[in-house]
Amino acid sequence: MAFESIRMEPVFMVLGQSAATAASLAIDDGLPVQVIDYDKLKTRLTADGQLLKYAAPIQAVANTIKLDAIKGIVVDDTQAKLSGTWRVSVLQQGVHQGYRHDNDARSGDALAVFTATFPTPGEYEVQIAWSPNANRATKVPVGIKHEGGTAKTTVDQRRNPPIDGLFGSLGRYRFGKIGSVTISNADTDGHVIIDAVRWILIK
Numbered sequence: 001m002a003f004e005s006i007r008m009e010p011v012f013m014v015l016g017q018s019a020a021t022a023a024s025l026a027i028d029d030g031l032p033v034q035v036i037d038y039d040k041l042k043t044r045l046t047a048d049g050q051l052l053k054y055a056a057p058i059q060a061v062a063n064t065i066k067l068d069a070i071k072g073i074v075v076d077d078t079q080a081k082l083s084g085t086w087r088v089s090v091l092q093q094g095v096h097q098g099y100r101h102d103n104d105a106r107s108g109d110a111l112a113v114f115t116a117t118f119p120t121p122g123e124y125e126v127q128i129a130w131s132p133n134a135n136r137a138t139k140v141p142v143g144i145k146h147e148g149g150t151a152k153t154t155v156d157q158r159r160n161p162p163i164d165g166l167f168g169s170l171g172r173y174r175f176g177k178i179g180s181v182t183i184s185n186a187d188t189d190g191h192v193i194i195d196a197v198r199w200i201l202i203k
Contacts, residue, residue, distance in 0.1 A: 014050065021045055065166065067096050072127075072198040075114040084110030084185075086194065094131050095166070099195035104135070108186035114197040115180040121147075123174050124199040126181060127167035130157045131195065137188035145180045146173035157193050172202060 021044050026033040045052060067074055076096045086100040102110040126144055136157035144151045153170055161168045185192040
């Protein structure tokens with residue numbers, strides 16, 4: 001609520017200035033405020049430094065990749081089971097609608113579980129997607145739940161993903177009907193990124 005008030009304060013200030021100027025002109029001209037000369041009001045407000053026309057900045061073109069354009073079984077961060085705090089990135093890049101991050105919390109409270117159902121049981125290569133940056137964590141904890149148990153590894157999200165510039169491999173594992181990948185921010189040293197996980201069947 002306090003944040004919304006801060007964002008609205010400039011609006012209230014502009015409205016107050018406009019209303020006061022209109023009232024002053026109405027008094028000077030002896031007219032109801034509803035029928036004052038708009039051009040005269042515009043000239044006065046412009047002279048006082050008020051911006052009457054605003055051109056919004058051009059938005060950057062989204063650089064996201066559609067889910068149906070990616071081969072394999074893909075689970076997006078919008079489909080993952082999330083706990084703790086994850087923030088949606090303002091950058092429109094990555095898979096589907098973009099990615100989320102933990103705001104460099106390093107708390108261990110943020111978890112993201114990506115669960116997949118396999119139409120064909122067998123061996124799959126498991127891959128994780130992230131957007132690299134110098135402020136990313138270098139040892140993101142990842143757990144891969146497969147047919148034989150749970151494998152644990154870490155991912156350096158500062159480096160560029162080596163697979164199509166989007167994914168990095170977590171290894172090959174056998175899966176039955178269901179498998180999952182869990183990403184956390186425990187003992188990390190930077191922002192943890194969650195975007196998508198995919199499974200590629202090994203023939």
